[in-house]
Amino acid sequence: MSDLDLSQPREWIAQAAGIAILTGAGISAESGVPTFRGAGGLWNDYRAEDLATPEAFTRDPKLVWQWYNWRRELIAKAEPNPAHHALVQLEIRKRIFTLITQNVDGLHDRAGNGKILKLHGDIWRLRCMQCGANWPDRRVPLPKLPPHCQCGGIARPNVVWFGEPLPDGMMKEAEHASESAQVFLVIGTSANVYPAASLIPYARQSGAKVIEINTEETPYSNAVDCALRGPAGEILPKLV
Numbered sequence: 001m002s003d004l005d006l007s008q009p010r011e012w013i014a015q016a017a018g019i020a021i022l023t024g025a026g027i028s029a030e031s032g033v034p035t036f037r038g039a040g041g042l043w044n045d046y047r048a049e050d051l052a053t054p055e056a057f058t059r060d061p062k063l064v065w066q067w068y069n070w071r072r073e074l075i076a077k078a079e080p081n082p083a084h085h086a087l088v089q090l091e092i093r094k095r096i097f098t099l100i101t102q103n104v105d106g107l108h109d110r111a112g113n114g115k116i117l118k119l120h121g122d123i124w125r126l127r128c129m130q131c132g133a134n135w136p137d138r139r140v141p142l143p144k145l146p147p148h149c150q151c152g153g154i155a156r157p158n159v160v161w162f163g164e165p166l167p168d169g170m171m172k173e174a175e176h177a178s179e180s181a182q183v184f185l186v187i188g189t190s191a192n193v194y195p196a197a198s199l200i201p202y203a204r205q206s207g208a209k210v211i212e213i214n215t216e217e218t219p220y221s222n223a224v225d226c227a228l229r230g231p232a233g234e235i236l237p238k239l240v
């Protein structure tokens, strides 16, 4: 790791008045939360289509909830790692700061970040399929699957599934943050999922210096200003 030359990205970050950050499951990997598509990934035993879709939930709410219950138990045992803490330091230092995350694990909140755009929702909140009520529920494990709302309706995880639109206005706000940033950090995402991944070229076209931190190559590695290959938990603290 020590052979990475961080002087240029460190300078860009130090000089930047505004910073926007896009994180994916990789930033939580060193906290022990498995990623979706890597080795030992969450999707390995299941295909995304089998679980993270409204059709799957309609077909078998109990199965989908067993998967989310299992993930909630994993995440509940996880702690934010040095990468999460480095982003809190960055928020303290930068006047203009927006953390855009695809993660639903809540580890950025627990680390202490304030300005977080949760593109794909929050695994710690439930939403009623009947009346639309939306509430936090941190019980691990949930006693009964699927959980129900007080109105008697079935509750779903308050996350965005494939084929579902992102929460209203979320992408607009994320694009606004990306265009007003001098530096755009892309951390721990395979950049497969849209529209989240579209923020990477969007930020670049808006003139930001784009720095990617990932243990592997991604479709955007050759299109960013600086691709740092390695674990975020080791690299990020050295950058800020």
Ligand code: BV8
Binding pocket: 023, 024, 025, 026, 027, 029, 030, 035, 036, 037, 038, 041, 052, 102, 103, 104, 120, 159, 160, 161, 162, 163, 164, 165, 166, 187, 188, 189, 190, 191, 192, 193, 194, 195, 213, 214, 215, 216, 217, 218, 230, 231, 232, 233
């Ligand atoms: C929508 C739910 C429209 C919550 C998730 C064909 C082409 C292009 C797009 C599409 C297409 N077909 C369908 C689409 C659209 C689809 C999509 O993008 N599909 C992909 C798979 C092709 N998108 C959608 O459906 C979106 N909605 O488009 O709606 C619409 C509009 C109006 C009206 C109706 C409809 C909704 C997308 C949201 C899906 N929900 N999750 C949950 O259960 O978690 S996606 C899921 O993937 C998670 O949210 C996750 O965050 C996200 C992205 O994955 P990553 O975070 O990148 O994680 P991954 O495992 O893939 O990668 C980890 C990375 O970390 C790796 O690169 C690894 O190398 C790296 N890493 C590992 N360890 C470390 C590390 N890096 C640093 N340090 C380490 N230690």
Ligand code: ZN
Binding pocket: 128, 129, 130, 131, 132, 133, 149, 150, 151, 152, 153
């Ligand atoms: Zn209800």
